[in-house]
Amino acid sequence: MFEWLVSPFLEYGFMQRALLGSLVLSVSCAPVGVFLMLRRMSLTGDAMSHAILPGAAIGFLLFGLEIMPMTIGGLVVGLLVALGSGFVSRFTVQKEDASMAAFYLISLAVGVLLVSWRGSSVDLMHVLFGSVLALNDEALALILGIAVVTFLALGIFWRALVAECLDPLFLRSVSRIGGPTHVLFLVLVVLNLVGGFQALGTLLSVGLMMLPAVASRFWSNDVRALCGIAIAIAVVSSLGGLLLSYHASMPSGPAIIMVAGVAYLFSALFGRRGVLASALPSRRHTSA
Amino acid sequence: MRSTCLEFKDLTLGYQRHAAVHHLSGVVERGSLTAVVGANGSGKSTLMKGVAGILKPISGSIDAAFRRLAYLPQQSDIDRSFPARVIDLVSLGFWQERGLLGRITRSDKTRLFACLAAVGLSGFETRSLDSLSGGQMQRALFARTMLQDADLILLDEPFNAVDERTIRDLLALIRQWADEGRTILCVLHDHALVKSHFPQTLLMARKPVAWGRTADVMTPDHLSAARTFQEAWDENAGWCEEPAPALLPQPAEDLLHDRDVARRAAHV
Numbered sequence: 001m002f003e004w005l006v007s008p009f010l011e012y013g014f015m016q017r018a019l020l021g022s023l024v025l026s027v028s029c030a031p032v033g034v035f036l037m038l039r040r041m042s043l044t045g046d047a048m049s050h051a052i053l054p055g056a057a058i059g060f061l062l063f064g065l066e067i068m069p070m071t072i073g074g075l076v077v078g079l080l081v082a083l084g085s086g087f088v089s090r091f092t093v094q095k096e097d098a099s100m101a102a103f104y105l106i107s108l109a110v111g112v113l114l115v116s117w118r119g120s121s122v123d124l125m126h127v128l129f130g131s132v133l134a135l136n137d138e139a140l141a142l143i144l145g146i147a148v149v150t151f152l153a154l155g156i157f158w159r160a161l162v163a164e165c166l167d168p169l170f171l172r173s174v175s176r177i178g179g180p181t182h183v184l185f186l187v188l189v190v191l192n193l194v195g196g197f198q199a200l201g202t203l204l205s206v207g208l209m210m211l212p213a214v215a216s217r218f219w220s221n222d223v224r225a226l227c228g229i230a231i232a233i234a235v236v237s238s239l240g241g242l243l244l245s246y247h248a249s250m251p252s253g254p255a256i257i258m259v260a261g262v263a264y265l266f267s268a269l270f271g272r273r274g275v276l277a278s279a280l281p282s283r284r285h286t287s288a
Numbered sequence: 289m290r291s292t293c294l295e296f297k298d299l300t301l302g303y304q305r306h307a308a309v310h311h312l313s314g315v316v317e318r319g320s321l322t323a324v325v326g327a328n329g330s331g332k333s334t335l336m337k338g339v340a341g342i343l344k345p346i347s348g349s350i351d352a353a354f355r356r357l358a359y360l361p362q363q364s365d366i367d368r369s370f371p372a373r374v375i376d377l378v379s380l381g382f383w384q385e386r387g388l389l390g391r392i393t394r395s396d397k398t399r400l401f402a403c404l405a406a407v408g409l410s411g412f413e414t415r416s417l418d419s420l421s422g423g424q425m426q427r428a429l430f431a432r433t434m435l436q437d438a439d440l441i442l443l444d445e446p447f448n449a450v451d452e453r454t455i456r457d458l459l460a461l462i463r464q465w466a467d468e469g470r471t472i473l474c475v476l477h478d479h480a481l482v483k484s485h486f487p488q489t490l491l492m493a494r495k496p497v498a499w500g501r502t503a504d505v506m507t508p509d510h511l512s513a514a515r516t517f518q519e520a521w522d523e524n525a526g527w528c529e530e531p532a533p534a535l536l537p538q539p540a541e542d543l544l545h546d547r548d549v550a551r552r553a554a555h556v
Binding site for chain 1: 337342359360365367370371372376377383388418
Protein backbone atom coordinates (compact mmCIF):
# COMPACT_ATOMS: atom_id res chain seq x y z
CA MET A 1 0.00 0.00 0.00
CA PHE A 2 2.73 2.42 1.05
CA GLU A 3 4.63 1.40 -2.03
CA TRP A 4 1.56 2.06 -4.21
CA LEU A 5 1.10 5.52 -2.70
CA VAL A 6 4.64 6.77 -2.49
CA SER A 7 6.93 5.04 -4.92
CA PRO A 8 5.72 6.79 -8.11
CA PHE A 9 6.67 10.13 -6.58
CA LEU A 10 10.03 8.88 -5.29
CA GLU A 11 11.09 7.20 -8.48
CA TYR A 12 10.11 9.64 -11.19
CA GLY A 13 11.04 13.31 -11.50
CA PHE A 14 8.07 14.07 -13.75
CA MET A 15 5.72 12.71 -11.07
CA GLN A 16 7.35 14.94 -8.45
CA ARG A 17 6.85 17.97 -10.67
CA ALA A 18 3.29 16.96 -11.42
CA LEU A 19 2.61 16.56 -7.71
CA LEU A 20 4.19 19.89 -6.79
CA GLY A 21 2.38 21.71 -9.60
CA SER A 22 -1.03 20.29 -8.89
CA LEU A 23 -0.72 20.77 -5.12
CA VAL A 24 0.23 24.43 -5.46
CA LEU A 25 -2.59 24.84 -7.97
CA SER A 26 -5.02 23.20 -5.53
CA VAL A 27 -4.09 25.57 -2.73
CA SER A 28 -4.46 28.59 -5.01
CA CYS A 29 -7.57 27.67 -7.02
CA ALA A 30 -9.83 26.30 -4.30
CA PRO A 31 -10.37 29.54 -2.29
CA VAL A 32 -11.01 31.45 -5.53
CA GLY A 33 -13.62 28.81 -6.36
CA VAL A 34 -15.24 29.27 -2.95
CA PHE A 35 -15.77 32.98 -3.60
CA LEU A 36 -17.00 32.30 -7.15
CA MET A 37 -19.58 29.94 -5.67
CA LEU A 38 -20.62 32.37 -2.93
CA ARG A 39 -21.03 35.16 -5.49
CA ARG A 40 -23.26 32.86 -7.55
CA MET A 41 -20.72 32.93 -10.33
CA SER A 42 -19.98 29.20 -10.40
CA LEU A 43 -20.62 29.00 -14.14
CA THR A 44 -18.59 32.15 -14.77
CA GLY A 45 -15.46 30.13 -14.02
CA ASP A 46 -16.47 27.65 -16.70
CA ALA A 47 -17.21 30.40 -19.20
CA MET A 48 -13.91 32.11 -18.44
CA SER A 49 -11.95 28.90 -18.89
CA HIS A 50 -13.34 28.65 -22.43
CA ALA A 51 -12.79 32.33 -23.03
CA ILE A 52 -9.02 32.19 -22.50
CA LEU A 53 -8.61 29.76 -25.41
CA PRO A 54 -7.99 32.27 -28.25
CA GLY A 55 -5.35 34.06 -26.16
CA ALA A 56 -3.52 30.81 -25.58
CA ALA A 57 -3.96 29.96 -29.26
CA ILE A 58 -2.49 33.26 -30.44
CA GLY A 59 0.50 32.74 -28.16
CA PHE A 60 0.83 29.22 -29.50
CA LEU A 61 0.58 30.31 -33.16
CA LEU A 62 3.21 33.02 -32.77
CA PHE A 63 5.68 31.30 -30.47
CA GLY A 64 4.85 27.59 -30.52
CA LEU A 65 4.30 25.56 -27.40
CA GLU A 66 5.91 28.14 -25.09
CA ILE A 67 4.46 28.85 -21.69
CA MET A 68 4.86 32.59 -21.27
CA PRO A 69 3.31 33.74 -24.58
CA MET A 70 0.38 31.34 -24.15
CA THR A 71 -0.10 32.46 -20.57
CA ILE A 72 0.02 36.16 -21.32
CA GLY A 73 -2.30 35.66 -24.30
CA GLY A 74 -4.78 33.77 -22.16
CA LEU A 75 -4.59 36.39 -19.45
CA VAL A 76 -5.22 39.29 -21.81
CA VAL A 77 -8.15 37.66 -23.60
CA GLY A 78 -9.65 36.38 -20.33
CA LEU A 79 -9.59 39.88 -18.85
CA LEU A 80 -11.03 41.37 -22.05
CA VAL A 81 -13.97 38.97 -21.87
CA ALA A 82 -14.51 39.53 -18.13
CA LEU A 83 -14.31 43.31 -18.34
CA GLY A 84 -16.20 43.47 -21.65
CA SER A 85 -19.18 41.59 -20.30
CA GLY A 86 -19.04 43.58 -17.06
CA PHE A 87 -19.00 46.81 -19.09
CA VAL A 88 -21.99 45.87 -21.27
CA SER A 89 -24.09 44.75 -18.31
CA ARG A 90 -23.22 47.85 -16.31
CA PHE A 91 -24.43 50.27 -18.94
CA THR A 92 -27.42 48.36 -20.35
CA VAL A 93 -30.37 46.38 -19.02
CA GLN A 94 -28.63 43.13 -19.97
CA LYS A 95 -27.55 41.09 -16.94
CA GLU A 96 -23.95 40.02 -16.51
CA ASP A 97 -24.56 36.31 -17.10
CA ALA A 98 -26.13 37.02 -20.51
CA SER A 99 -23.29 39.24 -21.71
CA MET A 100 -20.78 36.77 -20.29
CA ALA A 101 -22.39 33.97 -22.34
CA ALA A 102 -22.20 36.07 -25.51
CA PHE A 103 -18.59 37.11 -24.97
CA TYR A 104 -17.23 33.71 -24.05
CA LEU A 105 -18.94 31.96 -26.97
CA ILE A 106 -17.43 34.44 -29.42
CA SER A 107 -14.09 33.94 -27.74
CA LEU A 108 -14.32 30.16 -27.79
CA ALA A 109 -15.21 30.07 -31.49
CA VAL A 110 -12.30 32.36 -32.33
CA GLY A 111 -10.02 30.15 -30.22
CA VAL A 112 -10.98 26.89 -31.92
CA LEU A 113 -10.66 28.54 -35.35
CA LEU A 114 -7.20 29.81 -34.47
CA VAL A 115 -5.99 26.48 -33.16
CA SER A 116 -7.29 24.53 -36.14
CA TRP A 117 -6.03 27.12 -38.61
CA ARG A 118 -2.47 26.09 -37.96
CA GLY A 119 -1.33 23.22 -35.82
CA SER A 120 -2.11 19.56 -35.60
CA SER A 121 -4.79 17.93 -33.50
CA VAL A 122 -2.07 16.96 -31.02
CA ASP A 123 -1.46 20.65 -30.32
CA LEU A 124 -5.16 21.26 -29.96
CA MET A 125 -5.35 18.40 -27.49
CA HIS A 126 -2.56 19.93 -25.48
CA VAL A 127 -4.21 23.33 -25.26
CA LEU A 128 -7.59 21.84 -24.45
CA PHE A 129 -6.41 19.22 -22.00
CA GLY A 130 -2.93 20.27 -20.88
CA SER A 131 -0.47 17.86 -19.37
CA VAL A 132 0.41 17.90 -15.72
CA LEU A 133 3.02 15.22 -16.44
CA ALA A 134 4.96 17.59 -18.69
CA LEU A 135 5.38 20.59 -16.40
CA ASN A 136 8.76 22.25 -16.84
CA ASP A 137 10.51 24.68 -14.47
CA GLU A 138 8.95 27.67 -16.17
CA ALA A 139 5.43 26.29 -15.72
CA LEU A 140 6.09 25.40 -12.10
CA ALA A 141 7.45 28.88 -11.39
CA LEU A 142 4.37 30.39 -13.04
CA ILE A 143 1.98 28.31 -10.95
CA LEU A 144 3.90 29.15 -7.78
CA GLY A 145 3.88 32.86 -8.63
CA ILE A 146 0.14 32.81 -9.28
CA ALA A 147 -0.44 31.06 -5.95
CA VAL A 148 1.56 33.69 -4.07
CA VAL A 149 -0.29 36.55 -5.79
CA THR A 150 -3.63 34.87 -5.10
CA PHE A 151 -2.93 34.42 -1.42
CA LEU A 152 -1.64 37.96 -0.96
CA ALA A 153 -4.67 39.40 -2.77
CA LEU A 154 -7.17 37.26 -0.88
CA GLY A 155 -5.49 38.13 2.42
CA ILE A 156 -5.44 41.85 1.77
CA PHE A 157 -8.92 42.13 0.27
CA TRP A 158 -10.64 39.52 2.45
CA ARG A 159 -12.86 41.99 4.29
CA ALA A 160 -13.91 43.68 1.05
CA LEU A 161 -14.65 40.36 -0.67
CA VAL A 162 -16.82 39.20 2.22
CA ALA A 163 -18.62 42.55 2.46
CA GLU A 164 -19.16 42.66 -1.30
CA CYS A 165 -20.85 39.23 -1.24
CA LEU A 166 -22.79 39.69 1.98
CA ASP A 167 -24.06 43.24 1.80
CA PRO A 168 -22.89 45.06 -1.34
CA LEU A 169 -25.07 48.13 -0.80
CA PHE A 170 -23.66 48.62 2.68
CA LEU A 171 -20.13 48.35 1.34
CA ARG A 172 -20.89 50.99 -1.28
CA SER A 173 -22.17 53.31 1.44
CA VAL A 174 -18.89 53.14 3.39
CA SER A 175 -16.28 52.66 0.70
CA ARG A 176 -15.53 52.86 -3.00
CA ILE A 177 -13.55 49.64 -2.88
CA GLY A 178 -16.40 47.39 -4.07
CA GLY A 179 -15.87 47.95 -7.81
CA PRO A 180 -12.07 47.54 -7.77
CA THR A 181 -12.46 44.46 -5.56
CA HIS A 182 -14.77 42.87 -8.12
CA VAL A 183 -12.29 43.54 -10.93
CA LEU A 184 -9.38 42.26 -8.85
CA PHE A 185 -11.35 39.12 -8.13
CA LEU A 186 -11.98 38.55 -11.85
CA VAL A 187 -8.23 38.98 -12.42
CA LEU A 188 -7.58 36.28 -9.81
CA VAL A 189 -10.07 33.96 -11.51
CA VAL A 190 -8.39 34.40 -14.89
CA LEU A 191 -4.89 34.08 -13.38
CA ASN A 192 -5.74 30.79 -11.72
CA LEU A 193 -7.42 29.40 -14.82
CA VAL A 194 -4.38 30.36 -16.88
CA GLY A 195 -2.15 28.72 -14.27
CA GLY A 196 -4.34 25.66 -14.42
CA PHE A 197 -4.41 25.25 -18.16
CA GLN A 198 -0.74 24.28 -18.34
CA ALA A 199 -1.50 21.32 -16.14
CA LEU A 200 -5.12 20.52 -16.82
CA GLY A 201 -5.91 22.30 -20.08
CA THR A 202 -8.44 25.07 -20.64
CA LEU A 203 -11.41 22.73 -20.42
CA LEU A 204 -10.58 21.16 -17.07
CA SER A 205 -8.69 23.93 -15.25
CA VAL A 206 -12.01 25.13 -13.89
CA GLY A 207 -12.63 21.70 -12.35
CA LEU A 208 -10.00 22.04 -9.66
CA MET A 209 -11.43 25.47 -8.90
CA MET A 210 -15.14 24.68 -8.66
CA LEU A 211 -15.60 21.02 -7.65
CA PRO A 212 -13.74 21.24 -4.30
CA ALA A 213 -15.39 24.59 -3.58
CA VAL A 214 -18.90 23.37 -4.28
CA ALA A 215 -18.23 20.15 -2.35
CA SER A 216 -16.99 22.09 0.69
CA ARG A 217 -20.36 23.85 1.04
CA PHE A 218 -21.86 20.55 2.21
CA TRP A 219 -19.57 20.48 5.23
CA SER A 220 -19.42 23.95 6.72
CA ASN A 221 -21.12 27.28 7.12
CA ASP A 222 -18.14 29.55 7.60
CA VAL A 223 -16.16 31.16 4.77
CA ARG A 224 -12.76 30.52 6.31
CA ALA A 225 -13.58 26.86 6.99
CA LEU A 226 -14.98 26.51 3.46
CA CYS A 227 -11.68 27.68 1.98
CA GLY A 228 -9.76 25.22 4.17
CA ILE A 229 -12.02 22.30 3.31
CA ALA A 230 -11.96 23.15 -0.39
CA ILE A 231 -8.16 23.23 -0.35
CA ALA A 232 -8.08 19.87 1.42
CA ILE A 233 -10.43 18.30 -1.14
CA ALA A 234 -8.40 19.76 -4.02
CA VAL A 235 -5.14 18.44 -2.55
CA VAL A 236 -6.56 14.96 -2.05
CA SER A 237 -8.01 15.02 -5.58
CA SER A 238 -4.67 16.01 -7.09
CA LEU A 239 -2.85 13.29 -5.19
CA GLY A 240 -5.48 10.65 -5.93
CA GLY A 241 -5.79 11.67 -9.56
CA LEU A 242 -2.06 11.47 -10.16
CA LEU A 243 -1.82 8.04 -8.54
CA LEU A 244 -4.79 6.82 -10.54
CA SER A 245 -3.27 8.18 -13.73
CA TYR A 246 0.06 6.49 -12.95
CA HIS A 247 -1.26 3.07 -11.93
CA ALA A 248 -4.17 2.82 -14.34
CA SER A 249 -2.51 4.65 -17.25
CA MET A 250 -5.20 7.31 -17.41
CA PRO A 251 -4.73 10.84 -18.72
CA SER A 252 -3.77 12.84 -15.63
CA GLY A 253 -6.00 15.92 -15.96
CA PRO A 254 -9.32 14.10 -16.27
CA ALA A 255 -8.22 11.67 -13.54
CA ILE A 256 -7.67 14.54 -11.08
CA ILE A 257 -11.03 16.11 -11.92
CA MET A 258 -12.77 12.72 -11.69
CA VAL A 259 -11.50 12.24 -8.15
CA ALA A 260 -12.70 15.74 -7.29
CA GLY A 261 -16.04 14.80 -8.83
CA VAL A 262 -16.27 11.73 -6.62
CA ALA A 263 -15.46 13.93 -3.61
CA TYR A 264 -18.31 16.22 -4.66
CA LEU A 265 -20.83 13.39 -5.02
CA PHE A 266 -19.76 11.93 -1.68
CA SER A 267 -20.11 15.35 0.01
CA ALA A 268 -23.47 16.01 -1.62
CA LEU A 269 -24.79 12.72 -0.27
CA PHE A 270 -23.10 12.34 3.09
CA GLY A 271 -21.98 15.87 4.03
CA ARG A 272 -23.22 17.45 7.25
CA ARG A 273 -25.42 19.68 5.13
CA GLY A 274 -25.85 17.17 2.33
CA VAL A 275 -28.84 15.40 0.82
CA LEU A 276 -29.10 12.56 3.35
CA ALA A 277 -28.72 14.85 6.35
CA SER A 278 -31.58 17.06 5.20
CA ALA A 279 -33.83 14.53 3.47
CA LEU A 280 -33.81 11.61 5.90
CA PRO A 281 -36.84 11.67 8.15
CA SER A 282 -35.91 12.03 11.78
CA ARG A 283 -38.07 11.61 14.86
CA ARG A 284 -35.69 13.63 16.95
CA HIS A 285 -35.20 17.35 16.72
CA THR A 286 -33.15 19.86 18.61
CA SER A 287 -34.86 22.05 21.16
CA ALA A 288 -33.70 25.35 19.63
CA MET B 289 -21.94 73.27 13.47
CA ARG B 290 -24.66 74.02 10.93
CA SER B 291 -28.21 73.25 11.91
CA THR B 292 -29.01 71.51 8.63
CA CYS B 293 -27.74 68.03 8.00
CA LEU B 294 -28.96 67.57 4.44
CA GLU B 295 -30.20 69.99 1.85
CA PHE B 296 -31.76 68.69 -1.36
CA LYS B 297 -31.68 71.17 -4.23
CA ASP B 298 -34.05 70.20 -7.04
CA LEU B 299 -32.70 66.69 -6.71
CA THR B 300 -33.43 64.09 -9.40
CA LEU B 301 -32.29 60.50 -8.93
CA GLY B 302 -32.89 57.51 -11.15
CA TYR B 303 -31.60 54.70 -13.25
CA GLN B 304 -30.49 55.08 -16.85
CA ARG B 305 -31.96 58.58 -17.02
CA HIS B 306 -35.44 57.47 -15.96
CA ALA B 307 -36.28 59.47 -12.88
CA ALA B 308 -37.27 57.52 -9.77
CA VAL B 309 -37.27 60.64 -7.59
CA HIS B 310 -37.44 64.06 -9.14
CA HIS B 311 -37.56 67.70 -8.16
CA LEU B 312 -36.96 67.11 -4.49
CA SER B 313 -35.99 70.25 -2.63
CA GLY B 314 -35.85 70.75 1.08
CA VAL B 315 -33.88 70.50 4.26
CA VAL B 316 -33.32 67.78 6.83
CA GLU B 317 -32.55 69.45 10.15
CA ARG B 318 -29.74 68.11 12.28
CA GLY B 319 -31.08 65.82 15.00
CA SER B 320 -34.45 65.39 13.30
CA LEU B 321 -36.29 62.08 13.16
CA THR B 322 -38.05 61.75 9.81
CA ALA B 323 -40.22 58.99 8.40
CA VAL B 324 -40.13 58.55 4.64
CA VAL B 325 -43.50 57.26 3.45
CA GLY B 326 -44.97 56.38 0.06
CA ALA B 327 -46.29 53.55 -2.10
CA ASN B 328 -44.04 50.91 -3.61
CA GLY B 329 -42.00 52.45 -6.39
CA SER B 330 -42.43 55.96 -5.06
CA GLY B 331 -38.68 56.46 -4.81
CA LYS B 332 -38.06 56.01 -1.09
CA SER B 333 -35.24 53.49 -1.42
CA THR B 334 -33.79 55.43 -4.31
CA LEU B 335 -33.64 58.52 -2.12
CA MET B 336 -31.83 56.52 0.58
CA LYS B 337 -29.29 55.31 -1.98
CA GLY B 338 -28.83 58.87 -3.20
CA VAL B 339 -28.13 60.16 0.30
CA ALA B 340 -25.80 57.23 0.97
CA GLY B 341 -23.78 58.22 -2.09
CA ILE B 342 -24.54 54.98 -3.94
CA LEU B 343 -26.52 56.74 -6.68
CA LYS B 344 -25.24 59.92 -8.27
CA PRO B 345 -27.87 62.61 -8.92
CA ILE B 346 -29.04 62.92 -12.54
CA SER B 347 -29.52 66.58 -11.81
CA GLY B 348 -29.72 68.83 -8.79
CA SER B 349 -27.64 68.16 -5.72
CA ILE B 350 -27.47 67.05 -2.12
CA ASP B 351 -25.59 69.37 0.23
CA ALA B 352 -24.53 67.15 3.08
CA ALA B 353 -22.97 68.15 6.39
CA PHE B 354 -22.43 65.06 8.48
CA ARG B 355 -19.46 63.43 10.15
CA ARG B 356 -20.35 59.84 9.41
CA LEU B 357 -23.22 58.02 7.74
CA ALA B 358 -24.77 54.67 8.59
CA TYR B 359 -26.93 53.06 5.92
CA LEU B 360 -29.08 50.04 6.59
CA PRO B 361 -30.26 48.56 3.24
CA GLN B 362 -33.47 46.58 2.88
CA GLN B 363 -33.09 43.07 4.21
CA SER B 364 -33.84 41.68 0.76
CA ASP B 365 -30.62 43.26 -0.52
CA ILE B 366 -28.56 41.23 1.93
CA ASP B 367 -27.47 37.69 1.10
CA ARG B 368 -28.58 35.76 4.15
CA SER B 369 -27.38 32.47 2.75
CA PHE B 370 -23.79 33.75 2.86
CA PRO B 371 -21.81 31.54 5.25
CA ALA B 372 -20.98 34.11 7.88
CA ARG B 373 -21.50 34.44 11.61
CA VAL B 374 -23.41 37.23 13.35
CA ILE B 375 -20.11 38.71 14.49
CA ASP B 376 -18.84 38.86 10.87
CA LEU B 377 -21.92 40.81 9.77
CA VAL B 378 -21.88 43.20 12.72
CA SER B 379 -18.14 43.91 12.50
CA LEU B 380 -18.68 45.32 9.00
CA GLY B 381 -19.73 48.33 11.08
CA PHE B 382 -16.06 48.97 11.89
CA TRP B 383 -15.32 49.72 8.24
CA GLN B 384 -15.29 53.51 8.55
CA GLU B 385 -12.85 53.35 11.49
CA ARG B 386 -10.72 50.37 10.58
CA GLY B 387 -11.01 50.21 6.80
CA LEU B 388 -9.75 47.29 4.77
CA LEU B 389 -6.79 46.25 6.87
CA GLY B 390 -7.06 47.96 10.27
CA ARG B 391 -6.94 45.58 13.19
CA ILE B 392 -10.06 45.11 15.30
CA THR B 393 -8.74 45.91 18.77
CA ARG B 394 -9.85 44.49 22.08
CA SER B 395 -11.77 47.67 22.90
CA ASP B 396 -13.47 47.41 19.50
CA LYS B 397 -14.60 43.93 20.44
CA THR B 398 -15.91 45.18 23.78
CA ARG B 399 -17.94 47.79 21.92
CA LEU B 400 -19.24 45.18 19.51
CA PHE B 401 -20.42 42.96 22.36
CA ALA B 402 -22.08 45.98 23.99
CA CYS B 403 -23.96 46.69 20.75
CA LEU B 404 -25.09 43.07 20.48
CA ALA B 405 -26.28 43.24 24.09
CA ALA B 406 -28.17 46.46 23.35
CA VAL B 407 -30.15 44.78 20.57
CA GLY B 408 -30.76 41.68 22.68
CA LEU B 409 -28.43 39.34 20.81
CA SER B 410 -25.92 38.51 23.53
CA GLY B 411 -24.75 34.95 23.05
CA PHE B 412 -25.53 34.99 19.32
CA GLU B 413 -21.98 36.03 18.33
CA THR B 414 -21.05 32.84 16.51
CA ARG B 415 -24.50 31.89 15.24
CA SER B 416 -24.63 31.61 11.46
CA LEU B 417 -26.77 34.13 9.60
CA ASP B 418 -29.01 31.54 7.95
CA SER B 419 -30.09 30.28 11.38
CA LEU B 420 -31.46 33.69 12.40
CA SER B 421 -35.12 34.63 12.23
CA GLY B 422 -36.11 37.77 10.34
CA GLY B 423 -36.33 39.67 13.61
CA GLN B 424 -32.95 38.47 14.86
CA MET B 425 -31.37 39.40 11.54
CA GLN B 426 -32.77 42.91 11.83
CA ARG B 427 -31.49 43.15 15.39
CA ALA B 428 -28.02 42.18 14.17
CA LEU B 429 -28.21 44.85 11.47
CA PHE B 430 -29.23 47.42 14.09
CA ALA B 431 -26.19 46.38 16.13
CA ARG B 432 -24.03 47.06 13.10
CA THR B 433 -25.68 50.45 12.57
CA MET B 434 -25.09 51.26 16.24
CA LEU B 435 -21.45 50.23 15.96
CA GLN B 436 -20.94 52.70 13.13
CA ASP B 437 -21.58 55.52 15.61
CA ALA B 438 -22.88 57.73 12.81
CA ASP B 439 -24.52 61.14 13.11
CA LEU B 440 -26.71 60.48 10.04
CA ILE B 441 -28.60 57.19 10.00
CA LEU B 442 -30.60 55.87 7.02
CA LEU B 443 -32.92 52.94 7.66
CA ASP B 444 -34.63 51.35 4.65
CA GLU B 445 -37.76 49.47 5.71
CA PRO B 446 -36.24 48.13 8.93
CA PHE B 447 -39.55 46.68 10.12
CA ASN B 448 -40.37 44.45 7.16
CA ALA B 449 -41.01 40.84 8.22
CA VAL B 450 -40.32 41.68 11.85
CA ASP B 451 -42.60 40.78 14.76
CA GLU B 452 -44.19 43.33 17.10
CA ARG B 453 -41.87 42.81 20.03
CA THR B 454 -38.82 43.34 17.84
CA ILE B 455 -40.39 46.45 16.32
CA ARG B 456 -40.94 47.80 19.82
CA ASP B 457 -37.33 47.13 20.85
CA LEU B 458 -35.90 48.58 17.65
CA LEU B 459 -38.15 51.67 17.87
CA ALA B 460 -36.75 52.25 21.35
CA LEU B 461 -33.25 52.17 19.87
CA ILE B 462 -34.24 54.64 17.15
CA ARG B 463 -35.73 56.89 19.83
CA GLN B 464 -32.50 56.64 21.82
CA TRP B 465 -30.39 57.53 18.76
CA ALA B 466 -32.62 60.55 18.13
CA ASP B 467 -32.23 61.63 21.75
CA GLU B 468 -28.46 61.44 21.30
CA GLY B 469 -28.83 64.09 18.59
CA ARG B 470 -28.35 61.82 15.59
CA THR B 471 -30.24 62.65 12.39
CA ILE B 472 -32.43 59.76 11.25
CA LEU B 473 -34.31 59.05 8.01
CA CYS B 474 -36.43 55.91 8.15
CA VAL B 475 -38.44 54.36 5.31
CA LEU B 476 -41.70 52.95 6.67
CA HIS B 477 -45.05 51.59 5.53
CA ASP B 478 -46.99 51.45 8.79
CA HIS B 479 -48.84 54.77 9.04
CA ALA B 480 -49.81 54.20 12.68
CA LEU B 481 -46.14 53.80 13.62
CA VAL B 482 -45.25 56.93 11.70
CA LYS B 483 -47.91 58.97 13.49
CA SER B 484 -46.96 57.71 16.93
CA HIS B 485 -43.16 57.76 16.74
CA PHE B 486 -41.89 60.09 14.02
CA PRO B 487 -42.14 63.86 14.47
CA GLN B 488 -41.32 64.62 10.81
CA THR B 489 -42.60 62.92 7.66
CA LEU B 490 -41.68 63.09 4.00
CA LEU B 491 -44.51 61.71 1.84
CA MET B 492 -43.31 60.69 -1.60
CA ALA B 493 -44.81 59.79 -4.96
CA ARG B 494 -41.73 60.03 -7.14
CA LYS B 495 -41.55 63.59 -5.97
CA PRO B 496 -42.38 65.06 -2.62
CA VAL B 497 -46.13 65.23 -2.04
CA ALA B 498 -45.73 66.80 1.37
CA TRP B 499 -42.96 67.25 3.88
CA GLY B 500 -43.07 68.63 7.38
CA ARG B 501 -44.65 67.87 10.75
CA THR B 502 -46.19 64.42 10.64
CA ALA B 503 -49.64 65.66 11.65
CA ASP B 504 -49.61 68.15 8.76
CA VAL B 505 -48.33 65.65 6.23
CA MET B 506 -50.36 62.52 6.95
CA THR B 507 -53.72 64.02 5.97
CA PRO B 508 -56.28 62.14 3.84
CA ASP B 509 -55.81 64.59 0.98
CA HIS B 510 -52.06 64.15 0.88
CA LEU B 511 -52.31 60.39 1.18
CA SER B 512 -54.76 60.12 -1.68
CA ALA B 513 -52.58 62.44 -3.78
CA ALA B 514 -49.63 60.17 -3.03
CA ARG B 515 -51.54 57.12 -4.20
CA THR B 516 -52.23 58.42 -7.70
CA PHE B 517 -48.94 58.50 -9.46
CA GLN B 518 -47.46 56.65 -12.36
CA GLU B 519 -45.73 53.73 -10.80
CA ALA B 520 -44.46 51.84 -13.76
CA TRP B 521 -41.23 52.42 -15.57
CA ASP B 522 -42.29 53.89 -18.91
CA GLU B 523 -39.88 53.33 -21.78
CA ASN B 524 -41.61 56.07 -23.74
CA ALA B 525 -41.94 58.64 -21.01
CA GLY B 526 -41.24 62.11 -22.33
CA TRP B 527 -38.50 64.31 -20.96
CA CYS B 528 -39.51 66.08 -17.80
CA GLU B 529 -39.99 69.80 -18.47
CA GLU B 530 -41.32 70.69 -15.08
CA PRO B 531 -39.83 73.79 -13.46
CA ALA B 532 -38.20 73.35 -10.09
CA PRO B 533 -40.82 73.68 -7.35
CA ALA B 534 -40.50 75.98 -4.40
CA LEU B 535 -38.33 74.88 -1.50
CA LEU B 536 -39.98 72.20 0.64
CA PRO B 537 -41.05 71.78 3.40
CA GLN B 538 -43.70 74.23 2.45
CA PRO B 539 -47.05 75.04 4.03
CA ALA B 540 -49.33 72.16 3.22
CA GLU B 541 -51.99 74.51 1.79
CA ASP B 542 -49.82 75.23 -1.24
CA LEU B 543 -50.12 71.71 -2.42
CA LEU B 544 -53.80 71.45 -1.68
CA HIS B 545 -54.51 74.53 -3.73
CA ASP B 546 -52.65 73.04 -6.60
CA ARG B 547 -55.48 71.28 -8.40
CA ASP B 548 -53.01 69.74 -10.79
CA VAL B 549 -51.20 67.91 -8.09
CA ALA B 550 -52.37 64.46 -9.13
CA ARG B 551 -51.66 65.09 -12.78
CA ARG B 552 -48.26 66.56 -12.07
CA ALA B 553 -47.29 63.72 -9.85
CA ALA B 554 -48.38 61.34 -12.57
CA HIS B 555 -45.81 62.20 -15.17
CA VAL B 556 -42.40 60.61 -15.22
